[in-house]
Amino acid sequence: MMSGAGSAGREERLAAAFIELADTLVDNFDILDFLHTLTEHAVDLLGVEAAGVILLDARGRLVDATASDETTRLLELAQIQWEEGPCRDCARSGRPVDADLKDADVRQRWPRFTQWALARGFTGVAGVPLRLRAEVIGALNLFHIASGVLSPGDLRLGQALADAATIGLLQHRAVHDRTVLHSQIRSAQDSRIVLERAKGLLAEHTGLSLDEAFTRMRRHARLHRMLLTDLATAVVDGSASLEEIARSSPTSAS
Secondary structure, eight states, X not given: OOOHHHHHHHXXXXXXXXXXXXXXXXXXXXXXXXXHHHHHHHHHHHOOSEEEEEEEOTTXXXXXXXXXXXXXXXXXXXXXXXXXXXXXXXXXXXXXXXXXXXXXXXXXXXXXXXXXXXXXXXXXXXXXXXXXXXXXXXXXXXXXXXXXXXXXXXXXXXXXXXXXXXXXXXXXXXXXXXXXXXXXXXXXXXHHHHHHHHHHHHHHHHOOOHHHHHHHHHHHHHHTTOOHHHHHHHHHHTOSOXXXXXXXXXXXXX
């Protein structure tokens, strides 16, 4: 059982998470940064090791949006390429998916995805839809190394975080223009490609891992009040200082 102090600390983090996910009516809203924030809160609050987001574009096609680390990003891409996996099924059906990857039926249902995930140390995975009533815009994927499936409470909390993020996104669309969200989703894949190129350039130049390169870029963008996608473009076209970005640290980003 959690101590009173531990419970209070988690409640404070929960409150902060829901406030941050509701705060989409800001200047220079960046959908990729917002969705990465969702994965960070999921990992922090649900006791899972990794999380990722897949979106549905206006034509119903799956789009890789973000992931908490590079390994998870590759698993998300595999789900799209192979057309199998929990996040794909969740986004298509609009219903939560919670699976033990060692279960024979699960391995038969998603043979390639399950093999890849198990090889990377994950034994359980869940997907919760990004939805508001009948409208589904994607899914949040949750990866963990503990045996079995998520607890019912954690699955409900994961869905609540996904719901809060969806409401924030749809609120942003409603206030600005009904086409804004679909336009952002449509451009998310292009922005993701630029972001991956920028991560690679920074990692190659500095010796950082891809995950740490992304973390430094995100801190730098926030510190300088830039869109993450704008910073990635500047890295790719050579107008950003890679040394300055690499020096970004937790203490330099307020």
